[in-house]
Amino acid sequence: MAENSVVTKMLEISNAHISEETSNWLDNEINNENSVLVVYQKLQYGWFISLPEDLVDGEVDYITVPEDLIRIIEFAKSENCTWVMLDRDAMTILELPIFDW
Template sequence: MTSDTAMNGALETHHLRRASDKATETEQPTHPRVAGTSSLPIRSLLDLSTAHLREETCIALGSYEDVVAYPTTHGWLMYASEEADFTEGDDWPPELLPIVELARANGCTYVLFDADAPETDALPTFDTK
């Protein structure tokens, strides 16, 4: 084997490793739980654009009955309770019920409304000033 052949083989192996590394970079990592914490609940959240809320809803989000929501720097964190019985007749803005239903259907306990979060075609969007 000449040194050129050996060099080409080494470069080819290097490129194959790099391609393999890039493929695994997009996979979700699995993290082992820390010993003694397996009984702690791990909750999921739906990361959703604030464009799915009307401006007046954003202003009063924490004041609606059975809504637990906290302002964040760029939106809100809202609890999507499974115990509460939310219906169309409640004092809720019309866009909230489909959002909570979407969160629950996807196993999420919370909705993080964020100005930089993605929008979804599954929900209406609203123009804000």
């Protein structure tokens, strides 16, 4: 690996861990320049969410972020991840609720 390379950790998790409402919220955040989160569409089946350092350190106001997504972010932070990938084909985990939609 190059001396100046940076390697980051990504939590890959099923989008079954978010509600349908949160799915819609994420779709709206993709083009929202004032969003608290940086959200990218993952083709048609999920999202990539960057967890910048200020978010990882808990300094960002979560008021507009849905509670189910906050739980995922907190779990990702506890695993030292700087990215979350929500994907319909990813595995579910026992630590988080599952939504049936």
